[in-house]
Amino acid sequence: MPEREGTVLREVVDALDTAVDWTVIVDDVAPVEDVSLIDADDLAAGGRVVTGLVAIAGVDAERISEWLTSVDAARRPHAILTKAFPGAARARSVADEFGVSVVGVHAQARWDRILGLVQAELHRGREAVGRLGVPDAAADIDLIGLVGLVARGTRGLVSIEDATSAHVLAYSPSNGEADDLRVQTILGREGPPPYLAVLRSKGVFDAIRRGGEVVDVPADDQHAMRRRLVIGVHSGTGRHLGSIWVQEGAVGLAADSADVLTGAASIASRILTRAGQAPSAEAQLLQRLFGEHGGVDASSAGAYLRWPVDARAAVIGVGIHGGEAVAADAVAAVSGSLRLHASAYAASALTTVIGDRAYMLVPAADVAPIARWVGQLVARFDGDPALGGGRLHAAVVFPVDGLADVPSARGEADRVFSATRSSAADRVTTLAKARTAVLLGEILEVLADRADLVDPRVSALVAYDAERNGALEESVRAWIAAHGNVRDAAARIDVHPNTLRYRIQRARQVSGLDLDDPDERLLTSLQLAMIDRRRG
Known part of the structure; x- marks a missing residue:
């Protein structure tokens, strides 16, 4: 061809x-x-x-x-x-x-x-493709070409899904023979719940994740579902990349369909691995714009991307908290949807994925409307199966006074994520809101690398509690947080004020700290925060 x-x-x-x-x-x-x-x-x-x-x-x-x-x-x-x-x-x-x-x-x-x-x-490329099963076929074929070959080899309706089973990467024409599961999958919807439950009960999805075997799923007349064959696609290192499904059409599947699928899974593995390692020129440019791969000249990037070099904007970082999915895989799985919503909000918006976060550049004159929109955006993905039970969170950096400032703005977004990673309370955080957490976190990170800056007096306090199952550390924390007010501190940890007074006095004796001295209180607070950081 x-x-x-x-x-x-x-x-x-x-x-x-x-x-x-x-x-x-x-x-x-x-x-x-x-x-x-x-x-x-x-x-x-x-x-x-x-x-x-x-x-x-x-x-x-x-x-x-x-x-x-x-x-x-x-x-x-x-x-x-x-x-x-x-x-x-x-x-x-x-x-x-x-x-x-x-x-x-x-x-x-x-x-x-x-x-x-x-x-x-x-x-997609339009180059000629070889026969399925030729060892070097993956070098000359893409996913769309592959589904065509598999469709001809199996006489079925073929689709290739990503690792989350939430996105169809390529599929062959349905020719009016698709059952409801295939139709809903192509439309981007979840298949009929009763039939999906049947697939789970048969261990189909577990087999896909394990890979290596072709699963024959018989027809289910009760749910109007036709026979299927499916195999998982894995990288050479065992990473789950996706799956290939073949639905039986008007004619029966070919006798050697399982062999065809086994060969196709090997080829799909090389295609998907290569695609992950070789992003498009525009994708590479976007990553360079955000500071990866040595960066890029702002004027050149602006000309190619049709973005005014000095236009004011906001940089938005999007990551995931919680859930069972691998963060990088989960964010990559929803990156297309993030790009769609960003483009709907502002036609010129730019979106890329770097590591386990997505980044967006959006024109903006004020931070408030951006923060409101981002809050609505991350909430849209609540319950998305690709997130494995996790939830998206975002960091907004504004203002960004031109493309040359985008890499540093991305760095600021990363600082916010690092400072707030242990708290998922705020779905959207701006640098201004997180300034204290950011700076304190970075100060503690510097201190954590200096063993000579660990105060042995606070270490003695912690060791005392560990040996005797005591509560001196907890009491000191509450007393400092209450600015020395015994009744407030006692209420914080639900003990009698006299009990708290005794514990504070004992803490002074054990550690040698003068907690009446404001400098020693500040130092103790920092030392306790360092301990929290080490404890994770």
Whole structure:
């Protein structure tokens, strides 16, 4: 198959598969070089200069028509993706009047999934692929090419999911033969709960995580589910990367389908490993903008990313607290959704993932509206299975007075995370709010590296408690926190004031500390904080 110059609309529609409800196509070979998401605020501002494909979210059909009327013909997209029209009939008049194809997106489809599928179609290579099973096939094939080969080899409907089973990375055409589980998965929704419970009871998901075996899942007439084969995909080091599913279609699966899947899992492992190690040029540039890989010239980055070099902005770091998922994997799994919501908030927003955190650069004139939006953003992901029971938290740094300040702003966000990692109370924290915690944490970190700065008097106090199961340390902490007020301190730890007086006196004797001296109280507080840090 010869390499082609680019992607056309027909290929994008085919890639969306069951996520497409209906189409009104003006030109199915119209070139599609890019895709962008716009909302009501973008339309109110006159929209953006676009040449390819536009996804329009949260806008009704009448407003879409008004926008197309206001846009010069040269600036109109070749096609729009929308949920606004109830069917093809009303969309046809738009197509006839403006010469723009309209693709009706299924009402249950998630926009982040739609954009991800389109972007994958736009960026995938168009080179010829070899036969499945050739050792070097992974060097000349991508996931979309792989699902095509597996579909031909098994005669089934193929999909490749990520490690969380929450995102479909690639899939073959359904040809009207998809059952409800496949349809819902492609739409970005969770499959039918009763059938998912059946899969769990059969140990299917456990087998996927273990990898190495093809699991044959028989048809389930009760839930209208067809037979499936599935295998987990793992890296050479055993890391779970995803899974390959094959649903039986109108014809039975080929007899050697299990062998085909075993070979496909090996190839998918190399593709996914290579993809993780070789981000796109734009992804690398974004990471450099945030200070990775030696950084980047702000003017060059601004020109490429179409971002004003001196525009005021906010840097937002997003991480995860709690849960069973590996932090880096969990954040990476929701990074597409984070990028989608950031782009919906501000069309020019930039998003990248570095390590176990996502970072966003958003234009901003004031911190308050940014903090409110970020609070709503992290709450959107509560209960997302990709987070493994954890919750997203964010650090906001404002102001950032230009692209040259982005790396240092990211560093400030990291300082906030480091200072607040033991407390998950605040979902969104600004540097201003966390200043005391940040500075105190960093002071303690410096002190922790100096064994000669450990006060033996406080160490003696702690050792006394350890040997006798005492409570002198607790009492001293409460007394200092209450500024020497015995009654308040006693109430803090629920003891009689006389008991507290005795303990403080005993602490003085054991340690030799003069707790009436303000300098010694300050030193004792720092020493106790250092102990807390060592205890974790």
